[in-house]
Amino acid sequence: MYETLNLQLPSPVTQIHDSLLEQKKIKLFIKRDDQIHPHIQGNKWRKLKYNLIAARSKKFDTLLTFGGAFSNHIHATAAAGHYLNFKTIGIIRGEETLPLNPTLQDAINWGMELNYISRSQYREKSSAEFIEQLKHKHGNFFLIPEGGSSSYALKGCEEIIKELDEDYDYVCAACGTGATLAGIISGLNNKSKTLGFPILKAGTYIEQEVNNFLKKNNRTNLNNWKIEKNYHFGGYAKTTGELISFIIDFHEKHNIRLDPVYTAKMFYGLFDLIEKDYFKPETRIIAIHTGGLQGLRGFNLKLKQ
Numbered sequence: 672m673y674e675t676l677n678l679q680l681p682s683p684v685t686q687i688h689d690s691l692l693e694q695k696k697i698k699l700f701i702k703r704d705d706q707i708h709p710h711i712q713g714n715k716w717r718k719l720k721y722n723l724i725a726a727r728s729k730k731f732d733t734l735l736t737f738g739g740a741f742s743n744h745i746h747a748t749a750a751a752g753h754y755l756n757f758k759t760i761g762i763i764r765g766e767e768t769l770p771l772n773p774t775l776q777d778a779i780n781w782g783m784e785l786n787y788i789s790r791s792q793y794r795e796k797s798s799a800e801f802i803e804q805l806k807h808k809h810g811n812f813f814l815i816p817e818g819g820s821s822s823y824a825l826k827g828c829e830e831i832i833k834e835l836d837e838d839y840d841y842v843c844a845a846c847g848t849g850a851t852l853a854g855i856i857s858g859l860n861n862k863s864k865t866l867g868f869p870i871l872k873a874g875t876y877i878e879q880e881v882n883n884f885l886k887k888n889n890r891t892n893l894n895n896w897k898i899e900k901n902y903h904f905g906g907y908a909k910t911t912g913e914l915i916s917f918i919i920d921f922h923e924k925h926n927i928r929l930d931p932v933y934t935a936k937m938f939y940g941l942f943d944l945i946e947k948d949y950f951k952p953e954t955r956i957i958a959i960h961t962g963g964l965q966g967l968r969g970f971n972l973k974l975k976q
């Protein structure tokens with residue numbers, strides 16, 4: 672059903688070379704999920720895939736989902752709806768701000784209907800009562816949870832691992848809800864160690880969430896993973912001058928763009944761990960570039976094309 676999207680799959684794997692990696696004898700690779708599609712990229716494609724297939728096979732013509740005003744998931748869902756002929760409705764957290772930011776402007780241009788709800792209403796968005804109200808207002812729709820993080824997401828994210836044709840000691844990814852990490856852990860089946868880098872200040876919450884996703888999908892006894900909590904940079908979408916310099920530097924050295932919300936925090940953390948001899952010499956690491964590059968536009972950051 673998605674052949675017309677011309678997705679670049681399997682996404683390419685490239686090796687990163689620099690003096691620190693050479694000095695520490697670490698082999699670092701990147702899985703370029705950011706190259707899957709200009710607008711439906713990274714883990715947002717992985718998470719949407721089986722949601723879209725289910726919506727189509729169950730004959731829904733409308734997708735409804737949730738997100739913040741800069742959400743990569745809202746952006747990807749609106750694009751998918753446009754290319755694959757679904758009507759899309761985005762329930763957005765907070766008040767409308769005009770002019771629209773580039774994320775929501777794209778969503779509108781792709782035909783998404785935006786509805787704004789208060790932050791307190793947003794916290795209740797999964798309640799049966801609120802879903803009933805939405806059905807009353809919008810008619811029948813296929814519901815995709817925030818971030819695309821349904822059970823279908825796990826299956827899609829397992830495919831990140833299935834596409835790899837070499838073995839690695841560690842697989843690294845940024846985490847928000849933890850659904851992508853759970854899919855990676857599930858796909859690896861204890862074969863390699865997974866490291867998650869939460870981009871929120873979240874305490875032990877993220878471990879619980881990852882475990883919940885695994886349990887809901889009957890994936891138990893998967894314990895070869897760890898959360899590295901020290902790289903959230905103050906919380907969701909918070910940045911520092913150091914993080915921004917890191918993004919600029921990384922782009923100059925490797926010609927790979929990172930977004931400040933997710934992938935830059937993971938790579939910063941990963942390089943910090945390498946610097947601190949967290950990994951033994953000859954360790955092979957693959958980091959997943961989970962995309963999110965549309966989000967760069969929300970930051971005042973100029974990278975050469």
Ligand SMILES: *Cc1c(COP(=O)(O)O)cnc(C)c1O
Nearest residue numbers: 847848849850851933961962963
């Ligand atoms: C949404 C997103 C994540 C987080 O994914 P979760 O499954 O919610 O943990 C990571 N990286 C990027 C670029 C994202 O857009």
